[in-house]
Amino acid sequence: MFSPKFVALVQALRGLPSVGQKTAQRMALQLLEHDREGAAQLARAIVAALEGIGRCESCRIFSETPVCPVCADNxxxxxxxxxxxxxxxxxxxxxxxxxxxxxxxxxxxxxxxxxxxxxxxxxxxxxxxxxxxxxxxxxxxxxxxxxxxxxxxxxxxxxxxxxxxxxxLAQGVPMGGELEYLDAQTLSLALKSRRSV
Amino acid sequence: MFSPKFVALVQALRGLPSVGQKTAQRMALQLLEHDREGAAQLARAIVAALEGIGRCESCRIFSETPVCPVCADNxxxxxxxxxxxxxxxxxxxxxxxxxxxxxxxxxxxxxxxxxxxxxxxxxxxxxxxxxxxxxxxxxxxxxxxxxxxxxxxxxxxxxxxxxxxxxxLAQGVPMGGELEYLDAQTLSLALKSRRSV
Structure with missing residues (x-):
């Protein structure tokens, strides 16, 4: 019942992770009604990211250069x-x-x-x-x-x-982790891997 | 630490309603890593909506024509x-x-x-x-x-x-509404506005 371009926008927003029909509709309304500058900015950012971001040929992290700054760091x-x-x-x-x-x-x-x-x-x-x-x-x-x-x-x-x-990576009790909320597996692992201090 | 274009994309996604830093990051990763076609589609849909959708000059609903189909309907x-x-x-x-x-x-x-x-x-x-x-x-x-x-x-x-x-609009008990979950105000209103059947 909304205009076709609105429906297409809602459809495209639904492709985002954990965005359902209602959320997509709210997002589209927000973009069109209150934040047209933000919407244009979002479209530009997507295009820039798609065109400019590839993968580091060494480690495969997102990178705007063939080799990422981390891999290039001596x-x-x-x-x-x-x-x-x-x-x-x-x-x-x-x-x-x-x-x-x-x-x-x-x-x-x-x-x-x-x-x-x-x-x-x-x-x-x-x-x-x-x-x-x-x-x-x-x-x-x-x-x-x-x-x-x-x-x-x-x-x-x-x-x-x-x-x-x-x-x-070592497994065990996370920093600040309260034992009563820890799952049994982690706790038993932490117990088995206990170290003398 | 991510590339500047990635950071810009996350920033733009944060403008969407109820999207925080973590969600925006997950969205940007999803778009770049798994759904580049969907991302391009989203950018196109936003631009098309911004350019094509205005307001009906009579009722102010979103419309691709100066007067929306509802207002134009005789x-x-x-x-x-x-x-x-x-x-x-x-x-x-x-x-x-x-x-x-x-x-x-x-x-x-x-x-x-x-x-x-x-x-x-x-x-x-x-x-x-x-x-x-x-x-x-x-x-x-x-x-x-x-x-x-x-x-x-x-x-x-x-x-x-x-x-x-x-x-x-009339106020009262919604269809399928269970009384025990209804707030006191609605219930008292529904009681006051009771009608004979």
Whole structure:
């Protein structure tokens, strides 16, 4: 009943994650009724991002240059390679400031039931990245979920254990974590991996 | 730490209603990583909507033509004018199929504390619309909130009661509404306005 261009806009907004029909309609109304400048800005930002942002040919993070600033930085430790599942995980580690090595960003995790295999998440590219590189330690920073573990396991089966030291992020009680709200699995793991102080 | 074009995209997405930093980041990642075609489509839809959608000069609903299809429809009853607060309210009434008259769409409701006065929501345009029109009945369909009531009251004070019949949507128990979950005000109102069957 609204104009066709409005319907098309609502439809396009529904493609965003966790946006349903009602939310998309509210967004379209907001853009048209109260924020036309913001709407034009959003369209320009999308086009600029699509045209300007590719992937770093070394680590696959979003980058506006063929090699991203992190990979191009001579001060980073090229003997360490941290493997993450997504750009957001990459961002979380970078923002922690605790890591000075390089990265490789997968496109998610293996999920055979959804038809997502090694080629879909970039494992062949990872193998290419490892070949002829000075990497000594591979830090598996995939998620602590069944799929994340499976992905880490799949990769570990394919790298030479004589050549690389393979490590995994420590698991346990998070900082500020109250024990009563912690799930039983994490708690039992933290207990098993207890260390003397 | 992400590329500037990515940051600009996240910033633009944050302008959408109820989208915070984390959600905007997830949206931007989704658009760039999994749905570049959808992203291009969204940018095109926004531009097309901004360029193609204006307001009906008679009722102020979004329209791609100077006069919207509803106002241009000779079969609608031009003696009834239903006043709503927003295009979504207009849509809700149109979709009910229960109304055959015409509309006038305000831009929200009066809110003196936020500095939103009669000029901001289109009341002068409403007065122009009423002048020299065949309208006989004004149906106040603003929200059943304090602001909606105040807006309706403001308008009612400014129309000639000798010339127009002014009505208000009935209030009471909604269809399928279970009494135990109904607020006390609605219930007391429904009780006071009880009718014999």
């Amino acid at each position: 001060h980073r430790d090229a003997t360490q390679l941290c493997i993450v599942e997504s750009p957001t995980d990459w961002l979380a580690i970078e923002q922690s400031g605790a890591y000075q090595g390089l990265y490789f960003i997968l496109s998610g995790h293996l999920s055979p039931l959804d038809g997502i295999g090694p080629e879909d998440i970039g494992i062949p590219e990872l193998m290419n990245r490892l070949a002829n590189s000075p990497v000594e330690e591979i830090i598996m920073a995939t998620s602590a979920t069944i799929e994340g573990e499976a992905t880490a396991g799949y990769i570990m089966d394919r790298v030479d254990p004589a050549r690389y030291k393979v490590t995994r | 079969h609608r009853d031009a003696t009834q004018l239903c006043i709503v607060e927003s295009p979504t309210d207009w849509l809700a009434i149109e979709q009910s199929g229960a109304y055959q008259g015409l509309y006038f769409i305000l831009s929200g409701h009066l809110s003196p504390l936020d500095g939103i006065g009669p000029e901001d929501i289109g009341i002068p345009e409403l007065m122009n619309r009423l002048a020299n029109s065949p309208v006989e009945e004004i149906i106040m369909a603003t929200s059943a909130t304090i602001e909606g009531e105040a807006t309706a009251g403001y308008i009612m004070d400014r129309v000639d009661p000798a010339r127009y019949k002014v009505t208000r």
